[in-house]
Amino acid sequence: MNSNTFRMPAAVLLATGAVALLTAPPASATGGTPAGGAGRSGAVVLRTGLDVGLLNKTVHVPLKATLNEVSAPATAEKTALTVTLDGAEGNKPVSVLRADVATSKATADRTKAEAEANLAKARVHVPGLPLLSLIEVEKVTSKAVCEAGKKPVASANVLGTVTALGKKVTLSAGGPTKVEVPGVGMVSMELSGTETTSTTAAAAALRLKVAVNPLNLNVAQVDGEIVLAEAHCESPKGPAPTTKAPGQPDIKTQTGTGTGGAATGAGTGSGGTTDANLAETGGGSLTPFITGGALTLLALGGGALFLTRRGRAQ
Secondary structure: OOOOOEEOOOOOHOOOOOOOOOOOOOOOOOOOOOOOOOOOOEEEEEEEEEEEEEEEOOOOOEEEEEEEEEEEOOOEEOEEEEEEEEOOOOOOEEEEEEEEEEEEEEEEEOOOEOOOEEEEEEOOOOOOOOOOOOOOEEEEEEEEEEOOOOOEEEEEEEEEEEEEEEEEOOOOOOOEEEEEEEEEEEEEEEEEEEEOOOOOEEEEEEEEEEEEOOOOOOOEEEEEEEEEEEEEEOOEEEEEOOOOOOOOOOOOOOOOOOOOOOOOOOOOOHHHHHHHHOOOOOOOOOOOHHHHHHHHHHHHHHHHHHEEEEEEEO
């Protein structure tokens, strides 16, 4: 099974005496467009921002780690995250996350930016509670899509059962769900947070506020935040390109059926005449007869004129 391993030295922190709580920024959408023409996107399967207090030292060790964090274009499919904290759990690795499926993907170009994160059969642990899962989920997903010229879309889902500190819970969209175990601590879970603006979108499937005091394995307390399945994007700059040329107007040749009369539906010129009153050109089926008749009349007229002039001359 793939894994990421981090080591947090506590000795360096003793010089300062204390370390401020390190929490990851929540998934959020901000206005504005990328400087370049292409969009932007990113995703992360798990993000931790925890403060771990040790029993035998007056020090708090930050546990800040991520699993499968990507920026477009990229994909990641690691299914385990292990962190080693000096002074905690006998300096042995702490398995923060194990999952059957843990994938994140981000793509971006000049037409669309898109990101998604997926977790299935996932178990999250914190230092001091190696045998008890902080939370177990069947499936969580998040997705953000920012397409040029369209409103960004963000979605997040928590599917199947959720167990926190060994208790099966039902999450509510109306507010955070809290689970408290005496002698262990409390977990507050917030469901499916999404945010969109005119150019950005962000989603986080599940956000946990952690406050546990295991008093075990040299861990006095663990406080902070854990985010599962986070995705965000920014729309490409500029309007969406057209996939095909605009359709040309359907132009048909107009032919007249009469020799005069008012035109219907035609515009008039400055002289007050309509297009329909313009002379029709070209030959028709009666043209030969009209031409023959005209030639006959012309011949008869010429003959009559000749006879008239000859009679006068005599």
